[in-house]
Amino acid sequence: MKSMEASRLTDQAELKRFVDRLLEASPAQQTEVLVTEWDSALTRFANNGIHQNVAERDVSVRVRVVKDGKTGVASINQLKETAAQDVLRRAIAIADLQPKGELVPMPGPAKSHPVEAWSDATAAATPEQRADFVEAICAKAGRAGLKAFGAFSTGAEQLAIANSLGVFHHHRSTEATINTVVMGEAGSGYADRSAIDVRELDKDSLADEVIDKAQRNQNAQPVEPGDYEVVLEEYAVAEMLEFLSFIGFGALAAQEERSFMRLGERITGENIDIWDDGLDPKKCN
């Protein structure tokens, strides 16, 4: 048995040839191809043992064509020539059936800002590594008289976007994520970690955090409803930000006046800054 198994993503040059051939074959005035390919695995545990353990390799090829001012979109999950012809044909067919609408032109070539988000160690992570990591957390929880539940995933992904105006960008990334809930008879704790490089995940620190939280949370007492000063831990803050993004940070929601966000209006205290940074090298996304 191999000790390491590299993620099997298509070679970048081969991916570019596939995209170029698809763009050349398109009869539309403008064509855009977005390819996302991933190879990922996830080990799930409950009651201090692994109960589900999965892996998948998949791809999405999404084609958008603009023909005579009409747009068509289709996707397929194959990187074969026949599949490329099929997805192009379907996108064209959809465009042909549409009424002529307002045309938003596709972007031309522009400078990109590459972000290093790849780890060979994560791409080559094995089921045995995930099992060992999980087993260590379960063993610690068991020794504390508690039960561990959660999921540990590792994966590699690449994304290529190209259009008939000469755009081609490629990005590849890896991610290792573990979330865990540890429960006793009368309370639980939660912790998670995420990293581009799986070697940065420290199972002992994660287990210590979640077990300590679960132990301190046994027989927690209810509080009366009322006004309190509340301290939220980082997981709660992150979840709140995620939900706020979902319901209101988008420009469309603001344009349609569905959002709590109105440009120039104060909506939080002066001590709050929230920003979006897709180039942050420390984040997985």
Place this chain on the structure above:
Amino acid sequence: MKDLAEAALNAAQMKGASYADVRLDERVQQDVTVKNGQLAAVSDDASEGVGVRVLVDGAWGFAGSARLDIDEVHEVVDRAIRIARASARARSTPVDLGPPVTSRGQYKTPVERDPFSVPLTEKVELLLRADQAMASAKGVSIREGSMEFIKQKKIFASTEGAYTEQELYESGAGIEATATSPDDVQNRSYPNSFGRHQGAGGYEYITAMQLDRHGERIGQEAVALLTAPQCPSGVKTLILDASQTALQIHESCGHPTELDRVFGMEAAYAGTSFMTPEKLNLLRYGSPRVTITADALTPTGLGTFGWDDEGVPAQRSYLIKEGLFVGYLTSRETASVLGQQSNGTMRADGWNRIPLIRMTNVSLQPGDSSLEQMIAETKDGVYMETNRSWSIDDRRLNFQFGTQLAYEILNGKRGRMLKNATYAGITPEFWNSCDAVAGQAEWRVWGLANCGKGQPPQVAHVAHGAAPARFQNVKVGILK
């Protein structure tokens, strides 16, 4: 395809699997969206692949790939076997699947009109007519309508000799009107909320909705809600429309009777359940008027099929019988723990996912009342319609729901329209307070195509038969 399935099973057995199954899936999906009088988007998506699940040393391994050739199938089997061996290093107890399942046959969703043969122009014209109907209500600021069609062909085969082929169709549609003011946003949608009402069937399912006949009404209601009074707080009689009753069933009966949740298998994500095995056949879950079944044979239900993704035949079973908790939704693995056999609820949302216990068509059986009768019998209550928000704890006990529209009920008559209506409760207390369920004439099957569960996440399409129902002494509004 059959050759690939056989090759996968042979390879798995040769490499040490005590059990293996393979699923080959092809799925096409079309989505059409109209917004503010314009065709906003049409997409046409296709996905195919193979998934292999194996048991080695009493532990599970699964792998899937989008590539459908013999070399890749062997790679997938190798990967699944290796994963299973790794699972065995840290498993709790060995998996016992119970008696073998040897189903064989073919199943196809009954379809009068194949939705993929209906011209796109016909779909768009219907949505635009509904859009125009919403636009006729002055003050509507955003109008949206959408349709979704799915066709899935799947082959299931196992080392126990099961081999089934299924061709499943879904059709769904919905419209939504949004009205805004400087300090408020209100929505009304039809037939249901969160995008669509969906069912197992063909285009006839769409035409039966008569979207264009309901556009003006929901537009007017969205606008009227902006100036409607807030739903008052208090303990009152609550009457739910059928669609909100359906979601109540989903969250407070469907999920807690999933046996994998009961055993903690979803504890880190979807949650657990208060309906633990020692309560089986003892817990008075609801009033005698409450009978809830899981029935994968219900016509047009999104949980209707020939066999589940373990090859177990579609069937009907009781979860709640005249108020008593009598059964779970089960898989082969979980049922055997209780000395039972699976009642066929294992479904995966594609070739690249393992099957999980999912609701089929979990339905509240019709009663002998009617909405009008329930209102006429109510002195001080609130009628609520169409879900707007939901929240329930991970054991499925404490819940709060919000609805798009409500009316006060005073002395047997429907009164003022109310906005931002919410209600809260504890699951068994709530269902034990149910004193009326409308009859067959108002009972229908509601499709719910956004049920999330599992890691990696899976979205199941399930359904609930429901009719309007009445509950006593319910906390309504925001209590202080």
